[in-house]
Amino acid sequence: MAELSNQLMGITVLAYLLAMVFYAAEYAFGARSHIGRAASRPARQLVGAGAPADDAPIAPYEPEAEPAGDEPVAEAPGRDRGELVGKIAVGLTWLAFVLHLGTTVTRGIAADRMPWGNMYEYILTVGLVGSAVWLGVLTRWPGIRHLGLFATLALTVLLGADGLIAYTPVGPLVPALNSYWFIIHVSSIILASGILLIGGVPAAMFLIRTGYDQGKRRFPYSLGAKVPAAASLERLTFRLHAFGFPLFTFGALIAGPLWAEASWGRYWGWDPKEVWAFISFVVYAAYLHARATPSVKRTTATWIALLGFVTMLMNLFGVNLFFTGLHSYANAGGM
Amino acid sequence: MTAVDERPAPAVAPPPRRPNRLLTLLRNSWRQLTSMRTALVLLFLWAVAAIPGSVWPQRPVSPERVTQYFQEHPDLAPKLDSLGAFDVYSSAWFAAIYLLLFTSLVGCVAPRLRDHIRALRTVPPDAPRRMDRLPQHAEAEEHADAPAEAAQAAAKALRAERFRTKVREHADGSWTVSAEKGFLKETGNLLFHAAMLTVLLGVGFGYWYGWHGNRILVEGRDEAFCNSVTQYDESSLGPRVQPSDLPFFCLRLNDFAATYQDSGQAKSFAAKVELQTKQDGPWEPEEFSVNSPLRLSQGNIYPLGHGYAMVLRYTDRYGASQTKVVPFLPRDGMFTSEGVAQFPDVNIDPKTNKRDVKLQVGFEGVFLPTVDPDGGATSIFPAENDPVLFLTAYRGDLGVEVGLPQSVYSLNQGQIDNGQLKKISGDRPQRLTPGQTMTLDDGTKLEFVGTREFATIAVRYDPAQPYVLGGAVVGLLGLMLSLSGHRRRMWFRIRPRGESGSLVEAGGLPRSDYPGFTDEFGRLVGAARGPEEGTP
Numbered sequence: 001m002a003e004l005s006n007q008l009m010g011i012t013v014l015a016y017l018l019a020m021v022f023y024a025a026e027y028a029f030g031a032r033s034h035i036g037r038a039a040s041r042p043a044r045q046l047v048g049a050g051a052p053a054d055d056a057p058i059a060p061y062e063p064e065a066e067p068a069g070d071e072p073v074a075e076a077p078g079r080d081r082g083e084l085v086g087k088i089a090v091g092l093t094w095l096a097f098v099l100h101l102g103t104t105v106t107r108g109i110a111a112d113r114m115p116w117g118n119m120y121e122y123i124l125t126v127g128l129v130g131s132a133v134w135l136g137v138l139t140r141w142p143g144i145r146h147l148g149l150f151a152t153l154a155l156t157v158l159l160g161a162d163g164l165i166a167y168t169p170v171g172p173l174v175p176a177l178n179s180y181w182f183i184i185h186v187s188s189i190i191l192a193s194g195i196l197l198i199g200g201v202p203a204a205m206f207l208i209r210t211g212y213d214q215g216k217r218r219f220p221y222s223l224g225a226k227v228p229a230a231a232s233l234e235r236l237t238f239r240l241h242a243f244g245f246p247l248f249t250f251g252a253l254i255a256g257p258l259w260a261e262a263s264w265g266r267y268w269g270w271d272p273k274e275v276w277a278f279i280s281f282v283v284y285a286a287y288l289h290a291r292a293t294p295s296v297k298r299t300t301a302t303w304i305a306l307l308g309f310v311t312m313l314m315n316l317f318g319v320n321l322f323f324t325g326l327h328s329y330a331n332a333g334g335m
Numbered sequence: 336m337t338a339v340d341e342r343p344a345p346a347v348a349p350p351p352r353r354p355n356r357l358l359t360l361l362r363n364s365w366r367q368l369t370s371m372r373t374a375l376v377l378l379f380l381w382a383v384a385a386i387p388g389s390v391w392p393q394r395p396v397s398p399e400r401v402t403q404y405f406q407e408h409p410d411l412a413p414k415l416d417s418l419g420a421f422d423v424y425s426s427a428w429f430a431a432i433y434l435l436l437f438t439s440l441v442g443c444v445a446p447r448l449r450d451h452i453r454a455l456r457t458v459p460p461d462a463p464r465r466m467d468r469l470p471q472h473a474e475a476e477e478h479a480d481a482p483a484e485a486a487q488a489a490a491k492a493l494r495a496e497r498f499r500t501k502v503r504e505h506a507d508g509s510w511t512v513s514a515e516k517g518f519l520k521e522t523g524n525l526l527f528h529a530a531m532l533t534v535l536l537g538v539g540f541g542y543w544y545g546w547h548g549n550r551i552l553v554e555g556r557d558e559a560f561c562n563s564v565t566q567y568d569e570s571s572l573g574p575r576v577q578p579s580d581l582p583f584f585c586l587r588l589n590d591f592a593a594t595y596q597d598s599g600q601a602k603s604f605a606a607k608v609e610l611q612t613k614q615d616g617p618w619e620p621e622e623f624s625v626n627s628p629l630r631l632s633q634g635n636i637y638p639l640g641h642g643y644a645m646v647l648r649y650t651d652r653y654g655a656s657q658t659k660v661v662p663f664l665p666r667d668g669m670f671t672s673e674g675v676a677q678f679p680d681v682n683i684d685p686k687t688n689k690r691d692v693k694l695q696v697g698f699e700g701v702f703l704p705t706v707d708p709d710g711g712a713t714s715i716f717p718a719e720n721d722p723v724l725f726l727t728a729y730r731g732d733l734g735v736e737v738g739l740p741q742s743v744y745s746l747n748q749g750q751i752d753n754g755q756l757k758k759i760s761g762d763r764p765q766r767l768t769p770g771q772t773m774t775l776d777d778g779t780k781l782e783f784v785g786t787r788e789f790a791t792i793a794v795r796y797d798p799a800q801p802y803v804l805g806g807a808v809v810g811l812l813g814l815m816l817s818l819s820g821h822r823r824r825m826w827f828r829i830r831p832r833g834e835s836g837s838l839v840e841a842g843g844l845p846r847s848d849y850p851g852f853t854d855e856f857g858r859l860v861g862a863a864r865g866p867e868e869g870t871p
Contacts, residue, residue, distance in 0.1 A: 175601050179626040235850070242818040246811060254807050263626050265547070265637035265795045267803065268538075269396060270424050275389040282382040286375055288818070293371045311382075323389055 002170040005106035009124070009163055012103050015096030016156045022089035023149035026082045027226060086145055090138065093148060096155075097131045104128050110170045116186040117177060119320050123162040126316065127155055129194025137198070137236070144228050144236070150201050161317070181259035188251030192244050193312060196284070199240030200309030203302045206233035210299055234298055238291060241305060245284050252277040264326060273327035276315040283308040368435070369442035377436040384432055388423035391415065395422065398569075437535055444528045451521050458501045459513035462826035462842065471843030471856040475830070478864060482829040482837045486510035489827045489839070489863035496859065498825060512827040512863075517846070523816020530810030534803050541799035546572040546581065546634075551662045552588045553644045553789040558660065559587035562634075562794065582633040585611040587618075591641060591788040599669055599716050606638055606790050634796035640665070641791065643672055643702055645724060646784040651681040652694075652777055662789045663702045664744055669714040672702040674744050679735050682779070692732040697746050697756065698781065699727045701764070724767045724783050728760035728775055822846035825856070827863055839864055 104124055108115035115121040134151045138144065205227045212224025227233065256277070257267035268274060287308055290301035319327070367373055392400035401421050405412040419426030466472055478485045486502050489512045493500045498514035505511065548567030552560060560566045562585070564578045572578065590607040604625050609618040612631070623629035629636040642665045650656040663674030675697060682694035705716035706723040732755040734747035750756035765773045767783040774780050823845045832838045841863065843856040 171596075171598070171600065175603050175625045178603070181626075246815045246818065249811055249814060254804075254811060257807070258804070259626075261800065262628060263637075265628065265635065265639075265793045266797070267800060270388050270393060271396065272389040275385050279382045279385050282378050282385075286378040286382075289371065289378070290375055293375075295371070296375070319389070 001106050002110035005103050005110055005170075008099055008103040008106060009159070012096055012099040013156060013159045013163065015092055015099055016152050016159065019089050019092035019096055020149060020152035020156055022085050022092055023146065023152060026086040026089060027146055027149055089148055089152075090145060093131075093135065093138075093152060096152075097128075097135055100124075100128050100131055100159075107170065114183055114186070116182070116190065117171070117174075118166075118168045120162055120166040120168045122186070122190065123158060123166060123316060125190045126193045126197070127158050127162070129191050130158075130198045131155055133195050133198045133240070134201075137240075141232075141236070144202075144232075146226055147201055147205055147228075150205070151198065154197070154201065165317075165321075176263055179259060179263065181255060181262070185251055185255040185259050188247055188255055192248035192251050193316065195240055195244035196248060196280075196312055197309065199237055199244055200306060200312075202233045202236040202240070203305045203309065206230055206237055206302050207299060207306070209233055234302065237302060237305060241284060241287060241308075245288065248277075248284070249281065253281060269326075271327060272319045272323035272325040273315070276311060276319050280308060280311040280315055283311050365442060368439050371443075374436065374439045374443065377432060377439060381432050381436060384423070384429050387420050391420045391423075393421060393423065395425070433535070437532065440528055440531065444525060447521070448525050451518070451525060454521075455518060459499055459515040459824060461503055461513055462511040462828050466826060466828060466840055466842035469826075469842035469844050471841075471845075471852060473841040473856070473860045475828075475838040475840040476864060477832060478829070478837045478839045479835075480837060481835050482508065482510045482831050485829045485837045485839055486512050486827070489829070490514075492859065492862040493825060495862075508831050510829045512825075512829070514825040515822070516825075517820045517822030519816050520820030520822055520847075521817075523813040523818075523820070526813030527810050527817055528813075530806045530813055533806030534810065537799040537803035537806055539799075541573075541797040541803065543573045543575045544799070545795070545797040546570070546576050547793060547795040549639065549791065549793045551642075551644075551789050552586065552792050553660055553662060554588045554591055554787040555660070556587055558787075559585055561585040567794075582631070583612070583614060584631060584634075586636065586792075588790055589620075591790050593641060593718070593788070595717050601717070604638060604641065606792075633798075634794050637793045637795065639791040639793050642670065642789055643704060643719070643722075643786045644789045645674065645676065645700065645702060645786055647676045647698070648782040648784050649676075649678050649681060649696065650780045650782075651678075651683075652779050653682065653685055655681070655683075655685075657681060658784065660787060661743075663700065667713060668717065670702075670704050670717040671713040672704075673700070674702070675699050675746050677733050677735065677743075677746070679733050692736070693730075695731065695733045695735075696775070696779070697729045697733050699729070699746055699764075701725045702786070719786065722769060722786060725764035726760070726767060726773065726781070726783075727758060727764045728773070728781070729756050730759050730775070730777075731756040821849040821852070823849060823852055823855075825859055 104115050104121075107121060107124065111117065111121075116125055130151075134148070134155075138148065205224075208220055209224040209227050209230045211221040213230060216224075256274070260269065260274075261267040283304060287301055287304040290296040290304050291298070319325070392404055394401050404421075405416075415421065419428065423429055463469065480488065483504070486504075490500045490502045493512065493514040496516070498516045499518075500512060500514040503511045503513070548562075548564070548570035550560065550566065550568045552558065562581050562583060564570050564572070564581065572580075587609050588606060589609060592603075592605050592607075594602040596602055606623050608621050608623070608629070610621045610629070610631075611618050621629050623636060623638060625638055628638075642662060644660050644662040646658065646660050648656055648658045657678060657680075659676050659678070661674055661676045663672035665672045677695075677697045679692075679695045680690065681696060683690050701712075702722070702724050703714040704718060704722050705714050705720040707713065707715045729746060729751070732750055734750040734756070746756065751758075759776050760773070767773060769783055769785040772780050772782040823843060826842045828840045830838045830840075841856075841860045843852060843859075845852040
């Protein structure tokens with residue numbers, strides 16, 4: 001079963017990679033796809049997308065208002081190669097997600113426990129949550145499909161790095177992890193990390209799009225031509241963060257300390273992982289404050305969200321690689 | 336923290352006299368401090384200031400790694416130390432940031448609390464005259480009922496949606512219905528910030544009135560310890576705690592059991608202990624393990640680690656023997672352990688009863704719970720499958736009288752270097768299995784009686800823990816409320832039309848960015864106009 005999980009892992013990464021290639025292909029060749037219509041009005045003229053005149057009016061700041069009713073129009077036969085390529089990319093992402101799920105489940109069966117016992121399994125599951133969130137967002141708002149290039153890029157890199165750097169053979173838990181808090185603390189952190197990391201994707205796209213709207217045309221702003229309206233991206237960014245942040249607060253600042261108290265005797269001890277969780281909390285709190293303040297520009301607020309994304313990456317990889325602390329469960333032995 | 340922009344502009348009043356410059360300065364500084372921009376800057380500073388604590392070892396977390404850092408970087412370390420890099424979270428600059436931040440928070444939340452209470456107690460204001468200027472507006476439509484009934488119907492529909500509703504009758508015969516909803520958002524916001532204050536205060540009180548101590552507790556009734564500062568290997572009391580404040584209890588370890596996987600990875604730990612909580616009271620059997628500490632009324636006992644203690648019996652040249660139980664500290668995951676046994680009070684001539692420091696003995700040892708059959712220098716399994724102790728014997732002045740604090744896990748290297756403490760057991764350490772005895776060059780003997788397990792325990796008391804937890808939970812609830820709701824106002828104006836009918840006009844104002852308001856407005860207008868005329 002452990003062997004199967006490892007093989008599935010390899011195929012999963014390949015599937016994400018393939019999905020990424022197709023997204024990229026759509027990006028490159030699908031200039032006339034309905035992506036253009038999902039983009040806001042001024043941009044539509046700029047990219048010259050073939051938007052039908054009877055297009056339903058779209059509230060400029062409302063992702064929900066991009067109705068699924070667009071689809072039939074977009075599926076007009078022979079209209080666009082990019083359309084088909086994009087559809088294939090989405091299908092591949094689903095396939096990769098199912099494989100990813102299989103990898104995680106078989107890993108759990110092989111170890112006979114929840115597959116969150118070491119960094120490899122942890123990142124595997126964070127990636128799975130990120131992938132699920134991405135597919136959920138995609139199903140709800142199909143107009144943002146081409147953001148998939150960045151989502152699959154992030155997932156490919158995350159999982160590739162996980163398999164290459166953090167791989168650990170299947171093994172039982174160290175005693176310190178043998179607690180019901182293991183499930184509560186780790187699952188909430190995994191969920192929150194997945195959501196917050198995916199939240200970084202529309203944040204980056206928003207900044208690119210805003211730059212594009214201001215007339216910047218060099219890379220990476222050139223990508224802005226094909227992403228949805230800045231306001232919808234901004235709103236999506238906020239929603240993901242507003243959902244992920246309380247979850248992260250619960251996992252890192254309530255469930256974590258409760259467990260730490262029972263296990264290590266203190267609820268907070270500035271262990272490197274705790275330090276970086278604190279930093280992420282403060283940075284994301286700053287993002288929410290900045291966004292709630294009218295005098296702070298939305299781009300500034302979104303830059304703060306991206307900074308939060310960096311601190312989350314530091315939390316996931318950096319802390320385990322650079323520092324030693326109580327959260328170092330990669331090595332066996334000890335208490 | 337508030338947004339300065341949202342504050343109403345101060346009323347323009349004629350300056351009665353020249354403003355006091357100091358007062359102006361103070362007022363401006365206060366405004367600056369409580370502004371959102373400052374709060375954001377402080378939040379960032381706080382996050383940045385926390386980073387060094389993960390880069391450099393911290394004294395309260397791992398003092399031994401700080402010592403190691405000082406040895407490895409003799410030039411850099413003192414400079415870093417003077418900046419507080421090894422105790423970031425108690426440093427003045429870290430405290431300065433969060434104290435400023437929390438002052439800013441109070442200065443911002445207090446006026447908002449006042450405003451919010453005021454808003455909660457005020458009835459929703461009357462409809463504006465020009466409702467068509469509102470972000471949401473529904474043109475006047477005919478209604479079959481008279482204005483009074485139509486107004487009541489609208490109010491009922493709004494109340495059903497938990498709007499705070501006020502119906503007003505006007506002199507011209509028209510009626511207005513004002514409604515407001517979404518106060519929970521601000522309530523949650525204020526709750527969250529108040530909870531953060533509670534957490535900060537709780538952490539402070541926990542530090543002032545809490546204490547903790549760590550020690551090694553070896554198995555056996557003779558190794559019992561009682562809760563007092565002197566009995567801990569390392570302890571720290573809060574500024575408001577006296578050593579005499581520590582509650583009485585005594586603890587002895589009867590059995591420490593560890594189980595392992597075949598790989599040597601630990602599977603479980605459990606400590607069986609006996610606890611005495613009253614002077615001369617009964618000893619009660621108790622148990623604790625990782626993740627399930629032994630909870631006392633004041634303080635909890637946590638297992639931090641474990642290892643093996645050597646039981647060594649030395650028989651001196653006069654035939655007197657002494658037994659010592661010395662914990663050896665594990666050096667790796669397989670419990671290759673190191674330690675020393677020192678016998679300063681031996682070889683005392685029974686005739687003169689005088690001690691000769693030159694005849695003191697000490698032993699340096701490495702213990703392997705499972706010796707490597709291939710002759711490796713380290714243990715290959717953490718349990719005692721094939722225990723072997725390698726000992727090196729020294730005789731001479733151990734240097735323990737000088738009064739300087741020194742490690743009980745190593746011999747005084749200075750005494751070895753200056754030749755006062757000499758190695759007497761040859762070049763290679765003596766290999767002993769439990770029960771074996773080594774004979775030294777002067778005919779004295781050392782017997783390796785066996786081993787006992789020990790547990791490293793921490794005893795901790797933090798009286799403010801429940802408040803911190805309560806604060807965190809309330810904070811999370813407040814956070815979720817503040818991120819979910821939307822404050823918005825609705826108005827209906829109902830004018831009489833004809834003999835019995837009326838005209839119903841509606842307007843809506845979202846107080847925050849709320850794209851779903853259009854739908855809600857349509858739904859509410861439909862509901863207020865009644866099912867038959869309901870044309871959203």
